[in-house]
Amino acid sequence: MRTSARARPAGAPSRFDDADLSAAAALLEDASSVVILAHVNPDADALGSALALGLALSRNGCTVQVAFAEPAEIPESLAGLAGAELVVPADDVDPTPGLLVTVDVNSRARLGRLGALVDTTPRTLVVDHHASNTRFGSDHVVDVTAESTTVLIAALLDRMGLPIDTDIAENLYAGLATDTVGFRHSTGAGHRLAGRLLDVGVSPDELMRPITDTHPEGWLGMLAAVLGRAEVVTASTGTRVVWTWITTEDAAGLRSEELDSVIDIVRTTKGTQVAAVFKQAGPAHWQVSLRSLPGTDVSAVATVLGGGGHVRAAGYSCDGTIGQARERLLAALSG
Known part of the structure; x- marks a missing residue:
């Protein structure tokens, strides 16, 4: 009842x-x-x-x-x-x-x-x-x-x-x-x-x-690959960004929930202000999740790139190679 x-x-x-x-x-x-x-x-x-x-x-x-x-x-x-x-x-x-x-x-x-x-x-x-x-x-x-x-x-x-x-x-x-x-x-x-x-x-x-708090075993293999290629880069403004990407091969057999969980691990990287995870949604199409510490408005960045969200949690979509996608994000953070 x-x-x-x-x-x-x-x-x-x-x-x-x-x-x-x-x-x-x-x-x-x-x-x-x-x-x-x-x-x-x-x-x-x-x-x-x-x-x-x-x-x-x-x-x-x-x-x-x-x-x-x-x-x-x-x-x-x-x-x-x-x-x-x-x-x-x-x-x-x-x-x-x-x-x-x-x-x-x-x-x-x-x-x-x-x-x-x-x-x-x-x-x-x-x-x-x-x-x-x-x-x-x-x-x-x-x-x-x-x-x-x-x-x-x-x-x-x-x-x-x-x-x-x-x-x-x-x-x-x-x-x-x-x-x-x-x-x-x-x-x-x-x-x-x-x-x-x-x-x-x-x-x-x-x-x-x-x-x-529930993920399938395949999630672990995806995490190993995706976290293994994570990098920390610095925008021209001095903002330190930790970023990585998930390919369609990485994501095979996994739910969107498993992919969405990656950003919450990446964002814990010490000494960074912004975290970004690029999820491949097509041959040259990416869905991007952003998180930030206080002082950096990723909603403004996402809006510039055609998306939106909250001050500390936002997202957008973009086209191009993963290298091009990363450079566009860094340019927006530097703007």
Whole structure:
């Protein structure tokens, strides 16, 4: 049997913009059908936000679909999140929902082919915490001070007076824990929300182990190859960068989750300010993950290179040889 946190009174004060929260709550309360979109290759914050909101709305009588353009299925590490029954294939999404909601999506491009829904839906509510958000859509709850998009979803549910039960709490916690790197980058408010979610019944070890702490044996061989070729280089500004790359051969048989974990190992290199991992996505196409220490804004760097993200965690895509890709990054860091 689910347990629930007592809902805060509708309209209760929040640390986020009251007008934006109230307007978004009114949109959601008036909608009879909602499509909630996460970005391509959703992480725990994107999918956790979508499922938490979807569960709350569906239990309040709303027809809900949750979707993302790719991959075709929920990533294996996130398959245990409650609410997976709300997820529909991209091809089956209602083309004309009463309301479109995007979560953890900084730009229309991050919706992939489902971005066309922005044109066919009368209102699009964008809920996000990225500094690089382009303000697409008609309505916004965008706050860069939020530790995760799930924090904003929790605030929205409180504004609507909807209860947070264990299923919803697990989705909220997954996004908050991952986006704060295990609460290392959380404010006191983020910790207090986590405590509230624990009180509802979240078991952090049981919830987070498959998301962040479980990898197949093949992961070890990939790590050995990729870490073995890691290098430290210095940009013209003096910024020291540790970088490496993952080829399609390295990645054979592995999930995207395994590849995404490499940056969190590389970034621990002492004496460097920026970490970069280039993941081969085609013969001459790379997806790049960036991390930084305080004082270096990799979101600004990624934006220059056509991507975006957070001050200390960002990404972008580029074409060319691995040498050319590296030089473009160093040039952007030097600019």
